[in-house]
Amino acid sequence: MNCQEFHKMIPDLLADTLSPEELSVAREHFTTCPACAEALRTAREALRSVTPRFEPSVPEGLEARLLEAVHRRATASNTPERRTPRRRLVGILSGVVSAAAVVIVALTFGLNTPARAARNRLTQAIASMEGVHSIRIELRIRTSEQENFDFTDPNLEFVPHTLEAIYTPQLLWRVEKPGRKALYDGELTYLWYDSLNDGLIQPYSPDAIGMLHLLIDPNQLLELERQLTKTHNGVRYELHREAEVLYLKVISPAQGDFSQSDYMRNTSILESNTRREYRFDPENGRLQGARITFLDRDQERTLLEIDRIEYDAPIDAATLTALPEGIAWERPAQVLPSGRLTGINAKEAAQRILGAFSTWNAEILDEALRSYGTHAREILKNRYSGATVEHLSDPVRSGKYPGWFIPCTLQMADGSREKIRLALRNDTPDKSWAIDGGL
Structure with missing residues (x-):
């Protein structure tokens, strides 16, 4: 790689959109080329200095007007290369146009850089799950042993949870915490309570374990976060690397409608103000761990922490789907509507x-x-x-x-x-x- 090729890759380095192979080549170059290392450092500092920590709304048509202005300025400078918006940003950061244009364009494009970088990282992590045959996750959640799997409360103590899943030849899973357990045997979902010796049998029902179903297949959790990068519903992103770990931080306000009542506020992860921190292996993109922290004006407390993730764990299907003895199993009553509870508010x-x-x-x-x-x-x-x-x-x-x-x-x-x-x-x-x- 020469210096010209490296400069073309700077926007992708800023957005963290390079493949592992491309990143390795780029890193090899800038670690041996002081001039390119300085160009990358300057670009990062420039982008960081003009990227606010909040996301103001951009007036309609501003992006098009800015692109046109940048294009005119680049043309006037006799720039030989026809640049896409991403390439134009590199030129701007390299001094092709004025410092004022750097600020304006970074406000337009730089705001999306953390979300775009997060989205690309999540896409890579999702792709990394291909070929995984099983998973075992050990985690702790502040909840009640008897409450449903979705319930959280920052004022409660941690309760240990274990999730195990086999993906091939068909999906099987089991979730356990003291007091409540659930499993899916490829056909039916079983949910039971230790203290009641009572259990329900349902058709496939991910709702039985709430948001934890997203951890049964981490792809679903990552896809949820990836979709949030598109909505920008008050969610902020930070992506950085330390040593051999890539960190994604998601700061999210409570999701849902609380205009009529705060009753459900802080009763689940999605309905709480949270900081969600994910750790990835930068080489293969796999999720290594996660911590979800409850945020309040005068309180900050960990709600959920993944202690261990084991991919391709040696899990026996028969043991995974084994049902306990002494449980009175029952299917929910199949009651036809009588008309007494329909058509009314x-x-x-x-x-x-x-x-x-x-x-x-x-x-x-x-x-x-x-x-x-x-x-x-x-x-x-x-x-x-x-x-x-x-x-x-x-x-x-x-x-x-x-x-x-x-x-x-x-x-x-x-x-x-x-x-x-x-x-x-x-x-x-x-x-x-x-x-x-x-x-």
């Missing part, structure tokens, strides 16, 4: 469902509780049978939850009062309302 549905508590109207409640097993429905019947509604608030949305939350007060059969926040959703094809939580 969330508040009407809540009134109808809670009103059925007083006599425990099975026609309504079996439909409303269809995602609960027989054992769980018996527990709820023993607790809420005879209860009446004392107060029912208007439904609100919160976070990324697809349904509604309805705060209410019940007068129990024994005369006591209980405040609950009923979670209702009707996003199934039959549009029938069902209780999703709160009891």
